[in-house]
Amino acid sequence: DTEVTQTPKHLVMGMTNKKSLKCEQHMGHRAMYWYKQKAKKPPELMFVYSYEKLSINESVPSRFSPECPNSSLLNLHLHALQPEDSALYLCASRPKGSYEQYFGPGTRLTVT
């Protein structure tokens, strides 16, 4: 398996909902990333996990809660989001000893 997968592809949620985004890779990569991308803008880093530990939080609001239950899985838990949080959420992973990041297809999130 040589890819990063993300589910769901699309998600519509209300501001009072709780939902989760899921990212998986089975390439043995030990660093995993969450990015947020608004339309016609570059991706912005949100979180970095290294060996299942949170190593970087780019001052992301607490309504976004990341979780890395094991080396293959990365979740992003969402609660009480705002309409401006609507964006494409991208997951990426990186193998040990390399700086090349591999991206998933993203989850298109719409907050109503």
Added chain:
Amino acid sequence: KQEVTQIPAALSVPEGENLVLNCSFTDSAIYNLQWFRQDPGKGLTSLLLIQSSQREQTSGRLNASLDKSSGRSTLYIAASQPGDSATYLCAVSRGETSGSRLTFGEGTQLTVNP
């Protein structure tokens, strides 16, 4: 703070043309530079990665160069095809101590007309 700039923001060319996309960065203390392609509403596909010690990388019709001292990289696409139409992003990394975080440019939106 690292800033990455891509010029032009948009480019429209006829099929078959050779073209160059430009990327510049303000802090030359980088570990590597990565070029990505992004189709509308999709994820990023890595095209080429150049380590800071390298001058260029080639993959098929793509050639990326890096001049670290001047803070510049170019992506050369030979014999462009309509299927090359996409947004091209360059990103630089400062390495492990920064979590290998990527700083992206705003991208060049390329349209290749048949």
